[in-house]
Structures are given as C-alpha cells and as structure tokens.
Amino acid sequence: MISVETAVHLIQQHLPDWGTETVPLTEPRYSRLAEAISSDRPYPPIDRIMMDGIALRWAAYESGQRAFPILGVVPAGEVPPMLTDPQACFEVMTGAALPQGCDLVIPYEVLEIRDGMAYIRHPEPWSPYQFVHRCGSDAPAGQQVLAAGTPLHSPAWGILASVGQTEVRVQRRPRTQIVATGNELLPPDHVPQPHQLRLSNAYALMAALKRQGYAQVSIIHLPDDPVQLATHYRQASQEYDLLIYCGGVSKGKFDYLPQLWRDQGVEQYIHGVAQCPGKPLWFGVDHRQQTAVFGLPGNPVSSLVCLHRYVLDMPPLYARLATPFAFEQPLTYFLPVKLETTKTAELIAHPRPMHNSGDFLALADSDGFLELPASQAVFAAGECYRYFPWS
Amino acid sequence: MISVETAVHLIQQHLPDWGTETVPLTEPRYSRLAEAISSDRPYPPIDRIMMDGIALRWAAYESGQRAFPILGVVPAGEVPPMLTDPQACFEVMTGAALPQGCDLVIPYEVLEIRDGMAYIRHPEPWSPYQFVHRCGSDAPAGQQVLAAGTPLHSPAWGILASVGQTEVRVQRRPRTQIVATGNELLPPDHVPQPHQLRLSNAYALMAALKRQGYAQVSIIHLPDDPVQLATHYRQASQEYDLLIYCGGVSKGKFDYLPQLWRDQGVEQYIHGVAQCPGKPLWFGVDHRQQTAVFGLPGNPVSSLVCLHRYVLDMPPLYARLATPFAFEQPLTYFLPVKLETTKTAELIAHPRPMHNSGDFLALADSDGFLELPASQAVFAAGECYRYFPWS
Structure with a gap:
C-alpha cells in the first residue's frame, strides 16, 4: 500500500486540468483566480485629497501668505477646477481630486473660514503634497494587482x-456527480428497516x-448491480468531470468497482492507501473524457476524510494535540478533533476518537481532523500535527 | 464615541430576531441550526457486524466446539436470519445485522472455510459480542445529536x-440590500474619468x-440625493431585513444619512465608534418592519472591516504579531495582516498596513485583520490579538 504523501502526489500528477471558467462579479463564488489581474489605470487615478480643508499653492504659503480668497468648493467626484489665481485657494473635500495648480492641502483644524476667506491660524512647516495621496502611488497603470x-x-x-x-476567469470547478452505491441505502425521506440505512x-x-x-454537484443512488453501474458510468463519464463513488460497499463487494472502472477504460493510479480510516481508496482517470474517478471507502467518516484530504484544495493548518493518543498500526491515522483557539494564538486539538463506529454521529462535536503520521504509534499531548477543518 | 465592545454589545442587543427558515438537504447552505436534532432510532439501529467472518453462539464456542456448518451468507442491508441450529453459524459481512440467536463474531483471519464448514484454526478467548457494534451504543432513539x-x-x-x-430549520439569513451612495461612483462595466471611481x-x-x-443579497447604487434616498428607503425597508449603506460619502455629506434614517423612523443605536478605520459607523433599527440599518463608512477597507466585525457571525481567532506596530490615537485599530500558519500550531500575523490609502488594492496580499485595542499605542512583536479572517 502506498503512503498518504504518495497518494497526494499521484492525484496532483494525474488529476485532469479542467481549464477555466468565467464567473460574473454579480455572482461571486469561491475558487481561485486563473489569470493575473492588472490595474487598468493608476491608483489612485488622481492626486487625491486626504483631509477636508483648503488646497493652494505651496509657493504662496512658503512666501508667508496666510489669508486666501476661496474660489469655490471641490467635492469628491467632480472634475477638478484650475486655480486661476496663484494667491487664492479652493475648499476641498476628502476624496476630491487636487485642483490643477495646487500642490498643498491644509486641514480645517488649523483654519478659520470667514467671509469667503481662509485664514491659517496655526502655521506649520507643511511640505508640498502633504495630505495628498499622489496619483499612481499605490499602483501605476498595468501593474499586477492579483496573481x-x-x-x-x-x-x-x-x-x-x-x-x-x-x-x-477562475479555475473551473468540475461538474461533479456523487454516486452512492449499496442495496442497504434508502433516500433520506424514507423510513428504513433496522438493517437499512439512509x-x-x-x-x-x-x-x-x-x-x-x-x-454543479448532483447525487445518484445505484444498487450494487454491475450492469446498472456500467451503464451509468458510460453516460456519466460523458456528462461529468468528476465522479465520486461512495456508499455501503463492504470489502468483498467493493472489489468489483475497480474492475468495472478498468473495464470501462479508466486508468487506475491508486488502490489502497496506508491510512485509517480510508484504506481502500481508489483513484483513476478516464483520459478519453478527462473524467476523474474517486472510489471513496464506504463508511461515512472515511468518505468525508478522504474528500477533504484528496479532493478539496484547502490550505494546510497545524494544531497541537491536547491529550495523548495511540494508534498501533503502521497507518496514517485521521483523528477527528474539536478545535480550541487560544488567546496565545495557538490551535489546540481535542481528540474526538471514533470508537467502533464509522457513523457521522461521532463527528457532531468535531471541527475537523488531525493527520497522525504512520511512523509513530504514540502521539503525546503537546505535539503538533496537520489539521484539516471540515468544509 | 463608544468603544468597539460597546458597539458589538448594542448590535447584539438590538439586532432584530429574524426567525428561522427551512433549508432542504439537497441545497445545503451555511448557517446555524435553529432547532435541536434528535436521533429517530437507535444508532446503530442493529447489532452491527464489524468484521467479515462468521456469527455463532458464544455458548457453543465456549463449550469447545471448533467446527461449524455454515447455514448461509448475510450481507449488509439484508434482514438478518434466525440461527435455527445452535451448533451452526452464518458467514457475515461487515455492516450486516447480527443474525438472531448469535452473540459472537469470529473474523476470517483465524478461520478456514471448506466444504460448507467453518473451522476455527486459532482459538482465542473471545467474549460475547466481540466485533459487534451494539444496537443503540452510539445513541439511543430520541437523544439529541445536534444542538x-x-x-x-x-x-x-x-x-x-x-x-x-x-x-x-436554520437561523434565517436576512434578505439584504447593499446601498452604494455617491455621485462619483460608476458601475464596474463603465470606464471612469480620473475623478470617478467604480x-x-x-x-x-x-x-x-x-x-x-x-x-438573498442585492446591490443598488443611488446618487447623493436625499429625496431619492428617502423614497428608496421607504420601499426597501418593506422588502429587506437588512440594509447596508456604504459608498463614497464624504464626512460632511455622510451626516445627512443619519438624519434621513431618523426622519424615516429608524431608531439610532450607534453613530461613531472609537475605531480606525470605520469611525463614523452608524447602526439603527426600524422596529415597524424589523429592518436593521447599517451605515458603513465610505472607504472600501472601512466598510469591509466593519462588515466582518459587526455584521458577520464568524468565530473568533487569535494571531501573534510578527513585527511591531504603532498607532498613537486612542482608537481600536484594525490592521490588515497576512496570516502564516506554523508547524508549531501558531497563527502569525504579518502586518500589511494601509499607508495612506483606503483602497482595496492594499488588501490584495492580506488574509484578514487584527483588532489592536485602543488602550495601547505600541504593539510589540510576539503579542497576540484577535484575528478576523476575510470571508
């Protein structure tokens, strides 16, 4: 059996490139950018006023002038006027464009405005373009702003x-169908017999x-019937980019799905990973249609853990084990945990082990899972391991 | 001006209870449960087989019997048969229901199966119900499984x-309209003049x-016109539960929105918070229609920070400042940061300060923001503060 790392590597290597798709601004949806985005113009696009006050010529102020006739008021969003008189000023609002001919802004705090004049009450050693956010200082036109x-x-x-x-343009999310197999399964709106599961x-x-x-994610439930499964596969592999099989397949039964996929022309890359839960994980690609096929193990916790570890592209975190844990077999162990976030900026993982059930109920009090490496059997409190939060 | 804590408290206290709504399983959407969920039956609903092997009577095994005729095979999902002969056994598959009359499972690993008989090759001191996940052991019927x-x-x-x-039933997400005001604003598909913004x-x-x-989130852009804004408010407050105003409102202009809201019957709870950015934050409730009104400050970073801090219900985290930062004014400071997650399970925050721009470009390299308390002016590297990730 291959290791978790090898499985991740094989999937990265062979997962089809599904290209890109276009998402409108009005329907934002989480993905990753598929193109670099550049500035269309300088940012800011104007010499932008940063304080309410007056705009004037620095040379006039520097020469000792302290009273300025006000030619008008410039709000944000208006075409900036020209300062026709170098001894005059404009009242300017935050966000407005600096009027042409001005190179200094003095805030209201040190001014007195009276009878159409601005008087500077508390002269300070202002420098040119103080309180002006210069055009292009954040980014010139054509600069990459998003990678x-x-x-x-x-x-x-x-x-x-x-x-x-x-x-x-974003990385295209594959059209996905989840294929639940198993004769013991019923839709959630049915009342199961004791030996049946929803x-x-x-x-x-x-x-x-x-x-x-x-x-685009749909669900289909199929019985454990090779003919029906093969018929479905031929159609579904044309319509979907990603087929995720899971469901109540016991060990013996599970084995015919890999053979069925291979018979249908899917190239197998993974069958069995040294992990618990999730040992029987299967992965292959139908290169004719660029369809990826995952065979997730039957029990609910296995399938959810494998989805997070192998299919979803979520950023890695690390969390510190709050209490010791032991797992003797030489397998990577995925341990459900409740996450605590401390005021010392640490992520603490409290084990919520599965006992003997693979049922979802056991996950009710968990936030995600730790990945405990196969090379260890004993995991001491205080040790840190990779943490995957539930999506 | 009130503190950030007081503002959070006032919002929690006065935000309308928008009740609950129903979400179908087939259209999962993030919210919080509005009802407790209980188990409809025992979990597991049967005595469930945990290993492929044979099921038999413990008393027969205990008496020294080591060869058992096989009455049949019991796969998962079938009605369990009755063990009519107490000296016989069934082959059983993982996930199957324990046949009636059996109380022991012995795995294939220690068996030899030949000519319709199962021979126990490696007797061990098995105990009753070993490898059986007992009915109801995870949860009895009627037990709360989700709070x-x-x-x-x-x-x-x-x-x-x-x-x-x-x-x-989940907590109902409010029908929300975002009201962008400002004459300098154009829709994103327009080419702005230098003094205009998209x-x-x-x-x-x-x-x-x-x-x-x-x-349900819509966007409307309105000019800085009190008559149009009032007309819009009267209609929108009937149709929406939450109105979030924002846009290029300069300080002077901004002041008429609060008066307009009060004139329309909105009860004001917050106007101004001791924070940077976002000082002019406004919050009120129109109790006639249970409509909440937020007036977010105009600049892009302020509005996004205020949304995360006051509107969204995101779990708190803490992150450790990577480099020192200073902010002299007695205001809570919201500092954009790039987050680093370490193998020692720590969250490290690298400041991405705004310089003099309130523009979104500055956030391109950030993952969220720290909340630096008003009581400090100097924030040393290594200190930990509340961290809010960008939604």
Missing part, C-alpha cells in the same frame, strides 16, 4: 470591481463541495 | 440525512455575505 491562483475571498472581489473586471455520505460530501464553490 | 446553534459544516449535513431530516465596496460586501450563506 493567478489567488483565492477569491471578499477583498479580491472588491479589487476586481475596482479595476473594471465585470467577470473573471443515504447520508452523499449529502455530507455535497455540502463540503458546495461550500468550496463547486456549483 | 440548536450548531454551525452547518459538512458532517452536520451527513447527520441530518442519517436521521431522516430532509429539510432543516463601485467596488458593494461587490466585496456581497461576496463576503454570500460565502456566509446569505442567499
């Missing part, structure tokens, strides 16, 4: 709007994918 | 499906709200 690959959090959408990007994995996986900006 | 208020991350959706909740705040705010599960 390709930037995650699209809210400030990025503000930047895109600022520079006039009404739509943006379909639940698929809904947890869908919720996780949607939160990460996967807009 | 009201639980954030709806992916495992919660799996639990909801498990217990048969095809829809769920509407950008509103798009950043909308992206932040949508990521938190606000499904």
